[in-house]
Amino acid sequence: MSDRAIRSIAILGGGITGLSAAAAFARALPQLAITVIETPPDPAALADRLPGSTSAIHRFHASIGLDERDLLRAGAAVPRLGLRFENWSTGAATWYHVHGEHGAPTGAVAFHQLWARARREGRAEAWHRYAAAGVLAEASKFVHPQPGTPLATFDYALRLDPERYRPMLTALVDRLRVARFAGAFGTIERRADGGVAALMSADGRRVEADLYVDASGPAAPLADAVAQDFEDWGSVLPYDRVEIGEAPTSAADPNDTIIGGAGGWQFAASLPGKTLLGRVHADRGEGTSIAIRPGRRAAPWVQNILAIGDAAVALDPLHWPNLHLAQSSIARAIELLPGRDCHPVETAEYNRRARAEAERMRDFQALHYLRAGAKIEVPDSLARVVQQFEQRGRFVHQDEDGLLEEIWISALLGLGVVPGATDPLALAVSADAAASRMAEMRAGLATLPARLPGYADYLARCGMPT
Amino acid sequence: MNQPRKKMIVVGGGTAGWMAASAIARMLPHAASVELIESAEIGIVGVGEATLPHLRAYLQTLGLDEAEFMAATHATYKLGIEFRDFGKPGDAYLHPFGDFGRPLNDVPFLHWWLRMHALGQGGEIADYCVANVMAAQKRFSPPAADPDALLSAYSYAYQFDATRFGPFLRGFAEARGVKRTEGKIVSVERDGGTGDVVALVLESGTRIEGDLFVDCSGFRSLLLGDALGEAWEDWSHWLPCDRAMALPCASPSGEIEPLTRATAMPAGWRWRIPLQHRVGNGYVYSSAHLSDDAASAAILGAIEGEPLADPRVLRFKAGRRKRSWSHNVIAVGLASGFLEPLESTSIYLVQIAIQQLVDLFPIGGIQAADRDEFNAQVDYEYDRIRDFLILHYHASTRDDSDFWRDVRHMPIPDSLADKIELFRRAGRIQRYSRGLFFAPSWIAVLIGQGVMPQGWDQRVDTANPHELGQALGRLRVQIASDVATLPGHRVALGLQA
Ligand SMILES: Cc1cc2nc3c(=O)[nH]c(=O)nc-3n(C[C@H](O)[C@H](O)[C@H](O)COP(=O)(O)OP(=O)(O)OC[C@H]3O[C@@H](n4cnc5c(N)ncnc54)[C@H](O)[C@@H]3O)c2cc1C
Numbered sequence: 001m002s003d004r005a006i007r008s009i010a011i012l013g014g015g016i017t018g019l020s021a022a023a024a025f026a027r028a029l030p031q032l033a034i035t036v037i038e039t040p041p042d043p044a045a046l047a048d049r050l051p052g053s054t055s056a057i058h059r060f061h062a063s064i065g066l067d068e069r070d071l072l073r074a075g076a077a078v079p080r081l082g083l084r085f086e087n088w089s090t091g092a093a094t095w096y097h098v099h100g101e102h103g104a105p106t107g108a109v110a111f112h113q114l115w116a117r118a119r120r121e122g123r124a125e126a127w128h129r130y131a132a133a134g135v136l137a138e139a140s141k142f143v144h145p146q147p148g149t150p151l152a153t154f155d156y157a158l159r160l161d162p163e164r165y166r167p168m169l170t171a172l173v174d175r176l177r178v179a180r181f182a183g184a185f186g187t188i189e190r191r192a193d194g195g196v197a198a199l200m201s202a203d204g205r206r207v208e209a210d211l212y213v214d215a216s217g218p219a220a221p222l223a224d225a226v227a228q229d230f231e232d233w234g235s236v237l238p239y240d241r242v243e244i245g246e247a248p249t250s251a252a253d254p255n256d257t258i259i260g261g262a263g264g265w266q267f268a269a270s271l272p273g274k275t276l277l278g279r280v281h282a283d284r285g286e287g288t289s290i291a292i293r294p295g296r297r298a299a300p301w302v303q304n305i306l307a308i309g310d311a312a313v314a315l316d317p318l319h320w321p322n323l324h325l326a327q328s329s330i331a332r333a334i335e336l337l338p339g340r341d342c343h344p345v346e347t348a349e350y351n352r353r354a355r356a357e358a359e360r361m362r363d364f365q366a367l368h369y370l371r372a373g374a375k376i377e378v379p380d381s382l383a384r385v386v387q388q389f390e391q392r393g394r395f396v397h398q399d400e401d402g403l404l405e406e407i408w409i410s411a412l413l414g415l416g417v418v419p420g421a422t423d424p425l426a427l428a429v430s431a432d433a434a435a436s437r438m439a440e441m442r443a444g445l446a447t448l449p450a451r452l453p454g455y456a457d458y459l460a461r462c463g464m465p466t
Numbered sequence: 467m468n469q470p471r472k473k474m475i476v477v478g479g480g481t482a483g484w485m486a487a488s489a490i491a492r493m494l495p496h497a498a499s500v501e502l503i504e505s506a507e508i509g510i511v512g513v514g515e516a517t518l519p520h521l522r523a524y525l526q527t528l529g530l531d532e533a534e535f536m537a538a539t540h541a542t543y544k545l546g547i548e549f550r551d552f553g554k555p556g557d558a559y560l561h562p563f564g565d566f567g568r569p570l571n572d573v574p575f576l577h578w579w580l581r582m583h584a585l586g587q588g589g590e591i592a593d594y595c596v597a598n599v600m601a602a603q604k605r606f607s608p609p610a611a612d613p614d615a616l617l618s619a620y621s622y623a624y625q626f627d628a629t630r631f632g633p634f635l636r637g638f639a640e641a642r643g644v645k646r647t648e649g650k651i652v653s654v655e656r657d658g659g660t661g662d663v664v665a666l667v668l669e670s671g672t673r674i675e676g677d678l679f680v681d682c683s684g685f686r687s688l689l690l691g692d693a694l695g696e697a698w699e700d701w702s703h704w705l706p707c708d709r710a711m712a713l714p715c716a717s718p719s720g721e722i723e724p725l726t727r728a729t730a731m732p733a734g735w736r737w738r739i740p741l742q743h744r745v746g747n748g749y750v751y752s753s754a755h756l757s758d759d760a761a762s763a764a765i766l767g768a769i770e771g772e773p774l775a776d777p778r779v780l781r782f783k784a785g786r787r788k789r790s791w792s793h794n795v796i797a798v799g800l801a802s803g804f805l806e807p808l809e810s811t812s813i814y815l816v817q818i819a820i821q822q823l824v825d826l827f828p829i830g831g832i833q834a835a836d837r838d839e840f841n842a843q844v845d846y847e848y849d850r851i852r853d854f855l856i857l858h859y860h861a862s863t864r865d866d867s868d869f870w871r872d873v874r875h876m877p878i879p880d881s882l883a884d885k886i887e888l889f890r891r892a893g894r895i896q897r898y899s900r901g902l903f904f905a906p907s908w909i910a911v912l913i914g915q916g917v918m919p920q921g922w923d924q925r926v927d928t929a930n931p932h933e934l935g936q937a938l939g940r941l942r943v944q945i946a947s948d949v950a951t952l953p954g955h956r957v958a959l960g961l962q963a
Contacts (some may be wrong), residue, residue: 005924028925063572108527285502336894340920345887349896387835394825396839399899421469424497424827 004339006210007033010199012185012222013215015048016162017309017326019169021215023064023225024330026176031339034191035207036180037172037199044290045217047309049162049244052080052320053254055099055155056402060327064239073463075272076164079144081138081254082128084318085414095414096255097319098133099407100154103441106429111286112409113426122241123435127413130441131450140447141398142458144255150444156322157357159256161271181205182437183246185221187348195303195342203276210340212305213333215326218292220311221372229298232251234394235377236366239264239316244290250275252456258318260372267317280316292316296358301347304340306333313358318368321361329354330401333398335412356400364403371415386417393419393426453462469829472498475666475674477651479504481514481628482799482816484635486680487609489820491526491619492541496914497827499643503666505650508644511684513712513780514628515739515746516544516726516810518902519563519621524817530638539626540742542959543724547810551730552915554863558726561685561809564597564620565906567941576893577923584922587935591913593942595906599949604721606958616948623727623810625739625746647674651683654693662794663689664728673928678828681797684866685782685804690797696787696816697771698804704856704876705784706869707734707806711761712748712778716771717741726957728808729768732756733865737807742959744774750806755869786848791840794832796823804832807922808858811851818847818865828856843900850901853882854911861886861915886917893919905958 009025009032009295011018020035041048071077082098103111111130118124128134133154136142169241173180183201191197198208214222234240241264249270253298256269264281283291292314299310309326332353338346363382370376370386378386381398388394389412395405453461476487479502487502507865525535535541546562552557567575575594582588592598597620600606610618615695639644649668654799665675681689690696702708717740727738731749739746749765756764762777786803790796798819805811822843860878864870885896889912895905926934956963 004921005927029928031924031928084637094494335923337924339892343891345884346891346894348884349888349894353897384835384839390841391833391835392829397899400897401899422830425493427496430495459553 002378003004004341006337006340007031008209009034009211009213010077010207011213012039012199012207012448013045013216013217013309014180014182014236015041015045015217015310016166016169016217017045017047018213018325019166019173020060020064021064021213021308021325022173022178022180023176024060026116027064028175028334033209034173034178035209036178037183037185037201037207038180039184042217042219042310044219044292045310046242046292046314046317047322047326048217050278050317050320051159051161051271052317052323053157053160053263054320054324055157056324057327058156058466060331063331065174069462070110071158071165071168071458074164074168075161075464077158077336078196078252078271078464079142079254080159080256080269081142082256084137084255084257085138086257088258088368088415093126094108096128096134096137096207097410097414098131098154099156100133101133102127102134102406102410103438106434106437109394109426109429113419113423114429114438115433116393117422118438119418119432124438125322125442127410130438130445132445133449135445136452137255140254140451140455141449142455143452149355150448159269160323185216185381187305188222188225191430193303194226196222196305204455211294211305214305214307214311215309216311217460218310218314220297220307223297223300223302223307223311226305227297227299227302231295231298233294233362233394236372236379237316238369238376239280239282239285240292241281241289242292242316243288245276245277247277249273250461254455265318266411270366272387278317280318286324294362294430296355299351300329300354301304301333301342301350304342308333312354313361313367315361318365319378321365324402325358328357334422353400356398357402358400360398360403364408367411368415372416386412390417390420392421392423469497471496472677472828473675473930474498474678474680476500476502476678476682477666478502478684478799478801479632479636480510480645480684480799481631481813482684482801483680483682484632484639485813485816486637486682486798486820486823487644488528488635488642489524489824491639491644493824494827495642498646498678500639501645501647501674501676502639503647503649503668505653506648507650510629510632512629513710513746513748514807514812515741515856516547516625516807518810518814520817521623522815527941528638533590535633536624536626536959537633538747539624539630539910541624542625542722542727543606543622543740543955544599544623544625545606545724546726546768547813548601548725549730549911549914550727551864552728552735552858552862554916555730555866557914559910559917560592560598560601560789561910561914562595562597562601563622564595566591566909567594568619571925573923573925574905577926578891578929580919580922580933580939581926581929582931582938584929585935587931588938589942594848594938595944596945596949597622599725599945600952601725601943603949604955605949605952606722606724606955609953617952622724625741647672649854649898651688654689655833660758660793661694663693675954677794679795680823681801682799687787687797687801689795689904690787690790690792690801694792694795696789696792699785699788701784701786701852704872705806705859706752706754707750709758709761709780710748710750710780710782711758711765712746712780713765713769713776714744714746714774715769716774717743717745718770722955722959726810730862730864730870731764733761733869735808736765742961744772747768747769748931750808752869755867755872757772789837789841790819790844791837796840798823805848805851805855808855809851815851817845818845819844823883829878846901850898850903853879853885854907856882857886857911858915861885861912861917863916866908886912890919892921892923902941
């Protein structure tokens, strides 16, 4: 496509999102000239500020050539097994949301079907206790997955320290010969067709590129200069205020803690030398906290302007969707990079996928709020998921769901959406046979933690600073 | 669970009826009893010989033995469908059950090939498809189990005698408690309040009650169409073929090709499906463009062996019932809709409906939500197949008959127009996770019918063309030589070479 290929990209935003985009584009397309305009950090850019990620981060890191061991040694990241939910809804016990296999199917019958029946009969322990990761999470243990052992079937995420992670990205983009300078958005020059011809920083520097990426946070002045259409999800996601703070270090924990409460929730995530704390709630006019406006830019890619990160989708931090969606959008942009003319048929495919992915994530968060008793509007797509699962334990697959089925099912069951009846298919396995298989599984999993080091010990062995 | 077992009545003993009865009896024995009603007087369509690889999963789920199945139905292996003369007269390409090459550095193989192709190198994309090379050499062997092996990147289906598949399944179903009743249904009783079907009355006067009725009555659509009056969505403006002239003939001597062939004809197209003991043929045509007599003459002139019967005409319309599941009636097979057999999709649609029925089998009473889910899934499947079929007619430069001029220029659904344009720009395939036909299928037909992308993924631009050319050359040679070690199709079938 050389004659119509994109030759240069200008990225507005010097936070983690902007630098991640620069690194990914530079690695995948070394022929591009890339310039990053490092805008002052926007406190409301949650993708840049929060420590959370999902297990999809490993793939992104591999694509930009960032080695997890280097991150660990620098104290820029620590492995995270799961989320510990406390007090999420009235009467619910503490539960762990972990990534990885839970139980094992019996022929064509999914494990959660057998579990649900046993649960109704009072013969099943908590869902996470049938997963290696859940057992480790509850015992505060950690090891990396070990292929060929019972510890092969789980996944983990990373908890990032933004203050240490960002400089590592900076060093990386410098090695990849990305140009960068500090500046703020000034104005744009438009082309006759409405696209952007040039971007001027506040101090008058002019940047011309074939493609402009707005990674500057929710204010998104560049993307906003071209199109303002916004889908507001305020009726679905009830919280629009976030406070972020720090506490001196506490005991290292492989899980983030999520504590529910009336009118909002809190989180704690331990990092080397500190613990990040946060509070998420609805606006009560307190003023000091960060305001977020849940929703998404209706078309994140318009002409030659692409919005990513908080500039494209704004969600509260439950399950850490912010950086996850930013990284996913970067990978999608590379995969679908259009020609220089950014033909609408090409950007439409990007936008279609971006929308579906963001909506799935919105639904996933909304499920948690619904179960906590918040008065929200339930999107049809979520209502179908809940109805089918609640009735018979069937999981409804939808296009572009970045969350694996097991991640949804862990949340559904953890949140107490237990199928009310046994799926007819599962009747083929007798309740007693299922219960004895489950007891056997539990016995095997229960022996795991005793053989493994504590989380802090394990990190020390990986060369983590303390 | 103390749910009473549902009494499920399957209406029809064609491929759809026996597939549904067997699957329910095997998978939901605790949830349902099954009774199947068929009428020897009415009979079955008896065509439908080419399948998709998904049928293997059906056999496996039921625990049916492949060798027994193949022997009973005189089946052959199928690696794809060869389309002749579709893009333009003289063209031929295979739509294979397999990938083209392998992704390199996360970039789909297509893009590496496109770059070399633009330089006039790299050969044909088909050279990188194991299934394609095997089909060309008339060889067959099941895919290697090791996913890293070159000879693992394909799948296969069967071509079989459609009149023998039902009877083969019947033995299986009856052994699992399916009750078979011979008789012709003459009336359908419905509940005055709910409108649900409560019973069927046979010509003999026997009345058969049930909780759930699976309508596999073929084109008649006895319950869903006739009794419930479910609306028909007509697609003949996109797919104008409405007849088929079927004619089996004796096999020519020599090796059996492991493929179904579709050859464009002046008023439609013609199938050729080689079985172990004969070859199935048929001319699918538009009655507005061709008379039955002319179709009969054309198929007689085209076959390669002794005709084994008189040409037989089958009439149909492209389209489907708006909903396949209405009240307590679930239509499976031709009773729910029809798309011409250009991509051998009918039995696949039967299978999908059965699978959805198993997944959504009523617990207690029928839930509207379950029914809606079922219908939504069926819609996905139909819509995607429909677009894919239209592509074969739209992406053509044929100008040699009224039929081809009409179908080439007919307006197409927007959903298809976008897919084609997206591919034309830079070789991208719209992604979806549900429904049939993923990237390799679209690539095969689009490129096969002359829609060549103008660009490609920029990530391949940095590759050194000389090195890339050499790497592609090595891959081609490797595939050709690996395939050359495989047995011929007849040997693979255990027949005399
Ligand atoms: C020309 C043509 C080519 C095809 N090619 C292929 C192909 O290559 N691949 C593919 O997958 N599919 C193909 N199909 C489709 C395929 O043949 C059907 O999907 C498949 O055979 C299933 O048919 P069925 O069971 O729904 O209907 P049928 O075979 O018509 O069976 C209907 C049944 O209902 C019974 N019945 C009807 N009315 C009554 C009544 N009043 N009382 C009692 N019983 C009754 C009949 O006796 C019969 O048993 C093709 C179809 C056509 C027309």
